[in-house]
Structure formats: C-alpha cells, structure tokens
C-alpha cells in the first residue's frame with residue numbers, strides 16, 4: 001500500500017493517547033484532514049497552551065493555571081473536609097457532580113509495589129501536614145476499588161489514625177463494588193459520597 005508518512009505519523013501520535021486504538025486514530029486523522037486548516041491550527045494551539053499553562057496546585061495537587069487552584073482559593077468551600085483522590089481526573093469527576101463542597105487532596109497515584117510506587121512517591125506527607133495545618137475534621141478516602149487503590153486506602157487509614165479527633169470515611173456503594181471513579185456516572189459518585197462510611 002502507498003505510504004503517506006504524515007498520515008502515519010499523525011495516527012501513531014494519536015494512538016498513544018489512552019483509549020484510542022489504531023482504528024480510532026485513523027478515523028480521527030481522516031477527520032482532521034477534512035477540517036478547515038484554521039480549525040486544526042486552533043486545536044493544536046489549544047493543546048499546546050493547555051500543556052504549557054497548566055501546573056499542579058501547590059495545596060491540593062489538582063490542575064491549575066496558578067500556584068493555587070480556584071477550589072483551594074474558594075472561601076465558600078468547607079475547609080474542614082478533604083476528599084483524597086488518586087489523580088486529578090478523579091477530582092474532576094467528583095467536582096462535576098456539584099455535590100461535594102469540601103476540598104481535595106490529590107495523591108498523584110497509588111501505592112503499587114509492582115510498579116515501584118511506594119508511599120514516599122505520593123503526596124502522603126503533604127496530606128498529613130494539611131490535616132494539622134488546616135485543622136481538618138474529616139478525610140474522605142476516595143481511592144479506586146482495585147488492589148492498589150485498597151492498599152493505598154489501608155495505608156492512609158493507618159497514617160490518619162494517629163489523629164484522634166479526625167473522622168476518617170471511605171466512599172461507599174457503586175464505587176466500592178468495582179467502578180473506577182473515572183468511569184462512574186454522576187449518580188454513582190454522589191451515592192458513594194452520601195453513603196460514605198466511617199472507618200473505626
């Protein structure tokens with residue numbers, strides 16, 4: 001078959017994105033070809049700007065355009081409650097429900113011995129600092145319900161039991177029976193938050 005290098009390069013780059021196989025990548029590449037040149041340019045400019053202007057919030061570790069994200073800056077949020085998630089994408093899903101009015105703490109991954117990720121590679125020490133400095137009353141553990149997520153939750157519970165006044169809760173129902181937060185619908189996320197149970 002006749003080889004078109006620019007097409008192959010485009011498909012190969014798109015295929016590197018999560019959830020996009022070679023077939024979808026080819027379809028997207030063909031779609032890009034049909035788009036107006038100015039629309040393709042705008043798309044590529046937005047992709048570059050998104051990457052270059054986005055940083056991690058110094059407080060929660062979520063994504064931000066400034067040192068401190070809008071959620072951490074928002075004085076109307078409940079400052080006594082933290083929802084601990086693995087990744088910024090989980091924060092995004094919970095935030096979209098509009099149900100949770102506290103603030104977040106993004107760990108930046110989960111404990112995974114097979115991948116060489118230990119507690120020191122995550123933002124766990126920062127979490128302990130925040131519990132004290134921000135006078136946190138409740139921590140909701142919202143790690144994912146897989147082996148590494150549960151290992152991480154168990155580790156966090158062990159660390160947080162050192163704070164006698166701290167209420168430690170964990171997501172319930174839908175999330176707890178096997179759905180990753182990333183793929184959960186809004187109702188499932190809200191039910192999991194509402195039904196969170198206290199760890200004793």
Ligand SMILES: [Zn+2]
Pocket residue numbers: 057058059060061062068069070071072073
């Ligand atoms: Zn933040």
